[in-house]
Amino acid sequence: MIDILIAEDQALVRQGLKMMLETEADFRVTGEAVNGQEAVECCKKNRYDLVLLDIRMPVMNGLEAGKKIRELLPDSTILMLTTFNDEEYALEALKNRANGYLLKDGDAEELIKSVKSALGGGLALEDHVAAKIMPTLLEQQKFTQKVDERLTDRELDLIALIGKGLSNQEISATLFLSVGTIKNQISGILHKLELRDRTQLAIYALNHDIQ
Incomplete structure (x- = not known):
């Protein structure tokens, strides 16, 4: 319990x-x-x-x-x-x-x-809370941890947008991909990096200065 x-x-x-x-x-x-x-x-x-x-x-x-x-x-x-x-x-x-x-x-x-x-x-x-605070955190701190070499350029672009607090719909419009494709790609990145959710992915963007 x-x-x-x-x-x-x-x-x-x-x-x-x-x-x-x-x-x-x-x-x-x-x-x-x-x-x-x-x-x-x-x-x-x-x-x-x-x-x-x-x-x-x-x-x-x-x-x-x-x-x-x-x-x-x-x-x-x-x-x-x-x-x-x-x-x-x-x-x-x-x-x-x-x-x-x-x-x-x-x-x-x-x-x-x-x-x-x-x-x-x-x-x-919550997404709209993360959207407000992640850009501030990115401005306040810069980190130099090594980015996972398995990440593709497209995946790095996606991580950067998540780190800036964009929703799936906004990322879809930015990358000219369907929302379904964005969701699938996020799931793939989470599996690759062994992260639980998009909030941890946003923190990953912060810690590795992915912008």
Whole structure:
């Protein structure tokens, strides 16, 4: 079973998240908190596989709580939740080693999909969140890791566009290829590089300065 802690100051939102998560047989919410300080205290007493933290909470916000919980439970998966699609929040969350940044207006299927991705070692970022922060990360940092020599020029072009936050439809229009072809090529690249999802591929673009 996956034990989950939800920290959210609005009771209705907290209960809604709990109901959505527990539609998955292996998920169970074993802890609830109404602010970041309570979340930290819960993590001092119990072990959680997954911690969901609202960004804006009284007493202690989710970003600060996430930093403290990462020290207490270094192997836990921490996801930040917010209604605000704010670039600075997302960047700060990743800086604090959060495993993802999700908007609360998503549906149950998308929430569970993101949670499973994060639990599997992926970085859970919704496409439009990734689209905002990846260009900023690319501007802030340059890396010189060696690019996998098996990648073709076409694959490098595709990785660069993903790194810039383009959707499959936008990449399709840029490369004059069908969306289906783009999806197939992305799947092939993920398999070749042994990556889990397009967010990890965007991080690959950043780490290898593919533009």
